[in-house]
Amino acid sequence: MTRQLRAVMLSWEFPPRIVGGISAHLFNLSRELVKLGVETYIVTCDFPGTPEREVVNGAQVVRVDSYKTPSPDFATWDSLMNVNMQKETAALISSLGRHVDIIHAHDWLVANAAIGLKHVFRIPLVATIHSTEIGRRNGLHTDYERMIHQTENWLAQESWRIICCSQYMTEHVRWAYVLPQDRMRTIPNGVDTTVYGKEFDRAEFRKKFASPEEKIVLFVGRLVYEKGAQTLVSAIPKILSRVNAKFVIVGDGGMKESLMQQVANMRLAHKTMFTGFLDEENLRKLYQTADVCVVPSLYEPFGITALEAMAAKTPVVVSNTGGLSEIVEHDRTGTKVSAGNADSVAWGITRILLDPGYANWIKLNAYQKALEVYDWAKIARETNAFYEQVLKEYDNGSWKPT
Amino acid sequence: MRVIILTWEFPPRIVGQLAYYVNRLAVDLVKKNIDAHVVTYNSSWVGLHQGADGVKAYRISDKVRPQINVLTWMLSLNQEAERVIADIYYSTKHEGNLIDVHDWHFIPAALTLKRALGIPFVFSLDSIEPHRSRNSAAPLSSSIGSIESSGVSDAQRIIVKSEWMKQEVKHYYNAPDDIIEVVSPDSESWIDGVLTAYEKGLRVSVN
Numbered sequence A: 001m002t003r004q005l006r007a008v009m010l011s012w013e014f015p016p017r018i019v020g021g022i023s024a025h026l027f028n029l030s031r032e033l034v035k036l037g038v039e040t041y042i043v044t045c046d047f048p049g050t051p052e053r054e055v056v057n058g059a060q061v062v063r064v065d066s067y068k069t070p071s072p073d074f075a076t077w078d079s080l081m082n083v084n085m086q087k088e089t090a091a092l093i094s095s096l097g098r099h100v101d102i103i104h105a106h107d108w109l110v111a112n113a114a115i116g117l118k119h120v121f122r123i124p125l126v127a128t129i130h131s132t133e134i135g136r137r138n139g140l141h142t143d144y145e146r147m148i149h150q151t152e153n154w155l156a157q158e159s160w161r162i163i164c165c166s167q168y169m170t171e172h173v174r175w176a177y178v179l180p181q182d183r184m185r186t187i188p189n190g191v192d193t194t195v196y197g198k199e200f201d202r203a204e205f206r207k208k209f210a211s212p213e214e215k216i217v218l219f220v221g222r223l224v225y226e227k228g229a230q231t232l233v234s235a236i237p238k239i240l241s242r243v244n245a246k247f248v249i250v251g252d253g254g255m256k257e258s259l260m261q262q263v264a265n266m267r268l269a270h271k272t273m274f275t276g277f278l279d280e281e282n283l284r285k286l287y288q289t290a291d292v293c294v295v296p297s298l299y300e301p302f303g304i305t306a307l308e309a310m311a312a313k314t315p316v317v318v319s320n321t322g323g324l325s326e327i328v329e330h331d332r333t334g335t336k337v338s339a340g341n342a343d344s345v346a347w348g349i350t351r352i353l354l355d356p357g358y359a360n361w362i363k364l365n366a367y368q369k370a371l372e373v374y375d376w377a378k379i380a381r382e383t384n385a386f387y388e389q390v391l392k393e394y395d396n397g398s399w400k401p402t
Numbered sequence B: 001m002r003v004i005i006l007t008w009e010f011p012p013r014i015v016g017q018l019a020y021y022v023n024r025l026a027v028d029l030v031k032k033n034i035d036a037h038v039v040t041y042n043s044s045w046v047g048l049h050q051g052a053d054g055v056k057a058y059r060i061s062d063k064v065r066p067q068i069n070v071l072t073w074m075l076s077l078n079q080e081a082e083r084v085i086a087d088i089y090y091s092t093k094h095e096g097n098l099i100d101v102h103d104w105h106f107i108p109a110a111l112t113l114k115r116a117l118g119i120p121f122v123f124s125l126d127s128i129e130p131h132r133s134r135n136s137a138a139p140l141s142s143s144i145g146s147i148e149s150s151g152v153s154d155a156q157r158i159i160v161k162s163e164w165m166k167q168e169v170k171h172y173y174n175a176p177d178d179i180i181e182v183v184s185p186d187s188e189s190w191i192d193g194v195l196t197a198y199e200k201g202l203r204v205s206v207n
Helices: A022-035 A072-097 A108-121 A143-158 A165-176 A202-207 A229-240 A258-264 A279-290 A302-312 A343-355 A354-375 A376-396 B016-030 B070-091 B104-117 B139-154 B161-171 B190-203
Strands: A006-012 A039-045 A054-058 A059-065 A104-108 A125-128 A161-164 A184-186 A215-220 A244-251 A272-277 A292-295 A316-319 A334-338 B002-007 B035-040 B056-060 B097-102 B121-124 B156-159 B178-182
Touching: A006 A022, A006 A072, A006 A108, A022 A039, A022 A059, A022 A376, A039 A072, A039 A143, A054 A354, A059 A072, A059 B016, A072 A108, A072 A143, A072 B070, A072 B104, A104 A108, A104 B161, A108 A125, A108 A143, A108 B070, A108 B104, A125 A272, A125 A343, A125 A376, A125 B104, A143 A165, A143 B070, A161 A165, A161 A229, A161 A376, A165 A184, A202 A376, A215 A229, A215 A279, A215 A302, A215 A343, A229 A244, A229 A258, A244 A279, A258 A272, A258 B035, A258 B121, A279 B190, A292 A302, A292 A343, A302 A354, A302 B016, A316 A343, A316 B156, A334 B121, A343 A354, B002 B016, B002 B070, B002 B104, B016 B035, B016 B097, B016 B190, B035 B178, B070 B104, B070 B139, B097 B104, B097 B190, B104 B121, B104 B139, B139 B161, B156 B190, B161 B178, B178 B190
Parallel strands: A006 A039, A006 A104, A039 A059, A104 A125, A125 A161, A161 A184, A215 A244, A215 A292, A244 A272, A292 A316, A316 A334, B002 B035, B002 B097, B035 B056, B097 B121, B121 B156, B156 B178
Antiparallel strands: A054 A059
């Protein structure tokens, strides 16, 4: 007989605080875990206008003081935030009579708090490692980066088992922290297809971004080197020589100025649109309105934007890298291009825009895959089974307090 | 009573005066038949366990290297202190434990252990950040100050060595008068004064 599980998740972000992909991941995963009968607590950072305690889709959300006194840098701030997070989670677990089965950490940002809680309560700790410092930075160049890498390593070594969201990340994390195969588990990220089902006036919405004769090429992501927007921008002239299009670039980041300068130098500013950060509703509509969505990343642990486009029934062009390569099968659920190669990106985009039959075949296959493989209910069942496995080992061991 | 002392310096690791003071404290506690444990930072010169004269010393080491400043260093060392104290807790009886934190370095561990395992703590202040720092408003220094502040407001008792220091702690951290014990190390009844403060700390309900 399986017991009723109680899990405490630690994450530095949860909606409405959205910084990266962990926020949406936890929002969806917690909702489905609750449906399976897992009593789920999420301890996260506070956010203006949100309550300290609330129930979100059945999950108990606890927001802690995220330490607002000025601190010297991001990593130092994070250490201080962890002091509060650990203290408040200790109080929470005590208030539950210490009856918590699993502590589940998401990325190094909560490593300190999670590891301390594991030891003081002797509750098994598991971690999802969504990305790594050595991957994000393409190597380790400073003490700051090495410290974060070693913090990730510490979290990995202290975790009973580790979840990664793609086979690529599982192998990468094994390599980065020298971990045995049996400590690792691949459970994909998911996508909620239902949010792309709502109808709206597409023609009217489309007018905000492009004229009727222009195809819309969509890029969504932080404007940082690893996301590869610069490759797309370099591909624009070649694409425009074959097909009339508008390039809509959603997101912010350090490269925004130089990318805008690049299009201005090519005298193509009128064919591009930098929207900055977009709210969820407009982003969803844009996914549904675009004619093609391109994900030209140089480094991509998972590739959630490709999956979102697939769920919105928009054909995708992705680079053959990391997790993207697993989500998309070339010529079946998308078009794969060579990472960092503008000619290849131009070829992939042009092909989809000029061949509606091919584009249609791709997008219907992709939508079907999003429904079947990346279903959050299925992912929650796998996560629950993973918890059960860890608990079975914990129950049979001698570390559990008597 | 079992006393677990947390200090970032302990012989042979000597940074300032604190190492000598804590060593004398631990040795005298053992003489008073107190089960004295010292959890401290690793020194590569000695092994992991056992200090002089019956003091049980645990020397924890870095899990994360390099570090970018004293805060990230200390805040990632606290989990090792928590692990060692939890190991002591789970391997013996759960009552009668008291933590004595010397200066700010292991305050985060004390805050968590109090809430998690109900272990009360006293905060022994050898020095405070506003005195040590030339610019206590700078981010690093004010962050250390905020840790001292939460230690002061969370501790069952605060032990200082002079009446002057008591006034300083009251001034900088708004500590109520009646939780601060002045115990002079120069006094003949010093160790008895510390024990009295400990007993008061133990009597105050953690909740």
